[in-house]
Amino acid sequence: MAFELEQVCFAYRGAPVFRAVDLAFGYGRFYGILGPNGSGKTTLLDLACRHLEPDRGRILLDGRPLTAYSRRQLARKIALVPQQYVIGFPFTVREVVLMGRYAHLPRFTAPEKTDLELVQQVLAETDTLELARRRITELSGGERQRVVFARALAQDTPVLILDEATANLDINHALGLMRCVARRVAEKNCCAVAVFQDINLAAAFCSHMVLLERGKVVAAGSKHEVLTASNLERVFRVPARVRHDDFAGTLQVVFAHAERIPAAGGQKPC
Amino acid sequence: MPKPEPEFTPRLFAGKQLGVLILLVVLLAAAVVMASGMGYIAIPWPTVATVIGAKLLGTDWTAGLDPLLPVVIWQVRLPRILASAIVGGGLAACGVVFQGLLLNPLADPYTLGISAGASFGASLAIVLNLSLFGSYSLTLFAFAGALATLAAVIYLSASGSGYGSTSLILSGIIVAAILSAGISFLKYLADEQVAAIIFWLMGSFAGRTWSQVGLVAIFAAAGMAVFTFYGRDLNLMALGRRSAASLGVATKNVTLILLVSASLVTAACVSISGIIGFVGLLVPHMVRTVAGPDNRRLLPLSFLAGALLLLAADTLTRAVLPREVPVGVLTALIGGPFFCYLFRRRQKKGVASGL
Numbered sequence: 273m274a275f276e277l278e279q280v281c282f283a284y285r286g287a288p289v290f291r292a293v294d295l296a297f298g299y300g301r302f303y304g305i306l307g308p309n310g311s312g313k314t315t316l317l318d319l320a321c322r323h324l325e326p327d328r329g330r331i332l333l334d335g336r337p338l339t340a341y342s343r344r345q346l347a348r349k350i351a352l353v354p355q356q357y358v359i360g361f362p363f364t365v366r367e368v369v370l371m372g373r374y375a376h377l378p379r380f381t382a383p384e385k386t387d388l389e390l391v392q393q394v395l396a397e398t399d400t401l402e403l404a405r406r407r408i409t410e411l412s413g414g415e416r417q418r419v420v421f422a423r424a425l426a427q428d429t430p431v432l433i434l435d436e437a438t439a440n441l442d443i444n445h446a447l448g449l450m451r452c453v454a455r456r457v458a459e460k461n462c463c464a465v466a467v468f469q470d471i472n473l474a475a476a477f478c479s480h481m482v483l484l485e486r487g488k489v490v491a492a493g494s495k496h497e498v499l500t501a502s503n504l505e506r507v508f509r510v511p512a513r514v515r516h517d518d519f520a521g522t523l524q525v526v527f528a529h530a531e532r533i534p535a536a537g538g539q540k541p542c
Numbered sequence: 543m544p545k546p547e548p549e550f551t552p553r554l555f556a557g558k559q560l561g562v563l564i565l566l567v568v569l570l571a572a573a574v575v576m577a578s579g580m581g582y583i584a585i586p587w588p589t590v591a592t593v594i595g596a597k598l599l600g601t602d603w604t605a606g607l608d609p610l611l612p613v614v615i616w617q618v619r620l621p622r623i624l625a626s627a628i629v630g631g632g633l634a635a636c637g638v639v640f641q642g643l644l645l646n647p648l649a650d651p652y653t654l655g656i657s658a659g660a661s662f663g664a665s666l667a668i669v670l671n672l673s674l675f676g677s678y679s680l681t682l683f684a685f686a687g688a689l690a691t692l693a694a695v696i697y698l699s700a701s702g703s704g705y706g707s708t709s710l711i712l713s714g715i716i717v718a719a720i721l722s723a724g725i726s727f728l729k730y731l732a733d734e735q736v737a738a739i740i741f742w743l744m745g746s747f748a749g750r751t752w753s754q755v756g757l758v759a760i761f762a763a764a765g766m767a768v769f770t771f772y773g774r775d776l777n778l779m780a781l782g783r784r785s786a787a788s789l790g791v792a793t794k795n796v797t798l799i800l801l802v803s804a805s806l807v808t809a810a811c812v813s814i815s816g817i818i819g820f821v822g823l824l825v826p827h828m829v830r831t832v833a834g835p836d837n838r839r840l841l842p843l844s845f846l847a848g849a850l851l852l853l854a855a856d857t858l859t860r861a862v863l864p865r866e867v868p869v870g871v872l873t874a875l876i877g878g879p880f881f882c883y884l885f886r887r888r889q890k891k892g893v894a895s896g897l
Binding site: 321323324342343344346347348350351352354356357358359360361362363364367368371372374375379382420423427 | 553554642645646647703771774777778780781782784785787788789790791792793834835836
């Protein structure tokens with residue numbers, strides 16, 4: 273197991289988010305975290321990266337408590353693609369991606385040839401090679417997102433955590449990055465954990481899913497177990513239909529858009 | 543696999559940047575010698591070089607010279623010149639650190655209220671006419687005021703997850719506002735010492751001694767060592783605390799270490815020179831246009847450029863202008879419009895520069 277959460281409790285200033293959550297994430301799997309706004313998806317990722325620490329319970333990474341790792345050791349295990357990031361200074365794209373190698377390089381050591389080659393490779397992989405010499409402050413939101421993703425790949429970690437990493441991307445690049453992640457999971461036996469808003473994107477790429485609602489795990493398991501119409505209706509309160517789509521080549525979810533189908537006990541769409 | 547572009551080099555100083563580094567070192571050395579020759583008694587630079595060389599090497603090359611000249615150069619001018627250079631360099635380097643740390647291009651060494659604290663301490667010493675520590679009283683009180691301010695700002699802004707840039711800036715503004723009210727009150731109480739307070743606040747290097755040079759040199763050297771050690775971490779933190787943490791930076795510790803060391807250097811600078819504005823804000827921006835945003839390059843280059851700038855400004859007011867203008871006023875008068883020009887030029891280019 274990559275991650276094991278044991279009886280994890282967490283509260284923001286007294287407002288409980290998680291009460292005694294147990295979850296496990298294994299290598300060679302691509303996990304999608306789904307749930308409505310405020311269900312604790314990003315908090316879960318923050319706990320996994322140790323940006324937040326649980327009030328009670330513990331989180332194990334490779335069998336060792338997360339707190340036993342230094343930041344540097346952690347950065348060689350886990351790479352994060354955050355939802356929000358600050359671009360305050362005009363570093364070039366290549367410099368930003370090279371920062372992903374920070375945890376692998378001792379202080380006062382220039383990056384080696386292998387580091388530069390790895391950077392070159394992830395730039396190519398994320399379709400940012402032609403941006404390499406541009407300043408990150410000059411890029412569009414979607415371009416920056418790809419650069420930040422490239423930086424996470426440059427960390428070359430067994431665990432990859434994505435917080436709505438495709439939110440700013442066009443469909444072509446969103447699919448490209450997801451394929452990139454799926455390839456790492458398949459070829460390098462990585463563990464990927466990603467928060468999604470787009471359920472169909474998750475359905476297309478994830479092997480496993482966790483469905484959260486107000487800090488409770490409603491369902492966790494393989495995609496086929498979790499992604500059911502009843503689970504989705506219960507959590508999102510929108511009538512849903514799950515089926516295999518031949519054109520997409522995978523499971524896809526369709527939601528009822530009109531008001532005509534009232535959900536049992538559901539809220540009225542406004 | 544595609545090949546890396548040949549012009550990309552991971553070396554810190556190469557090509558243009560190496561040229562700038564060498565140029566600044568040469569200019570600074572030349573400026574120290576030139577400035578030592580300028581003043582009420584003009585001394586040709588070979589004589590200055592001889593005197594300095596003789597003092598440094600302990601030889602008797604000065605034997606044939608007017609015995610007044612070594613005294614003028616070594617006891618009167620050099621302490622002032624070196625003090626202005628080290629303070630200029632220290633403030634500029636601290637500016638780089640604060641801008642990176644606070645994720646704010648408008649930050650400077652005074653953003654957290656260090657200057658207000660030092661001013662309050664100095665004003666207090668002047669008003670109460672304290673001479674507990676002899677001629678060092680003013681310096682020590684200014685330093686103590688700066689330290690107390692730093693402690694208050696750190697206490698106010700600390701939260702469970704570290705020191706956020708917004709809360710640090712806010713705490714600094716609050717503390718500085720209280721202190722400047724305190725300074726106003728001290729001025730109100732001060733009667734005839736008001737002039738002394740105002741003069742101190744405007745900043746000056748007149749009559750600095752070797753021991754003051756020694757004090758600020760120790761702080762600046764130690765500070766530069768710490769800044770250089772954490773230069774790479776500062777680069778990463780300039781792109782956000784969360785990102786930096788996930789890339790392996792122990793952000794909370796590094797923030798605290800850099801904050802305290804940059805504040806100590808600022809406090810030492812301010813306590814021997816008074817408030818000299820614009821160097822810490824302007825120089826990092828000027829150097830960034832040449833050296834790019836990498837703090838490992840920016841720190842040494844800013845130190846040299848800041849040293850050169852303040853040395854030049856102080857020499858201008860000491861030896862060139864018909865009447866001595868407080869150097870803090872001069873830096874703001876020259877630096878302000880230049881900053882406007884730089885800023886305007888970038889705005890016109892439409893480049894999101896982080897300025």
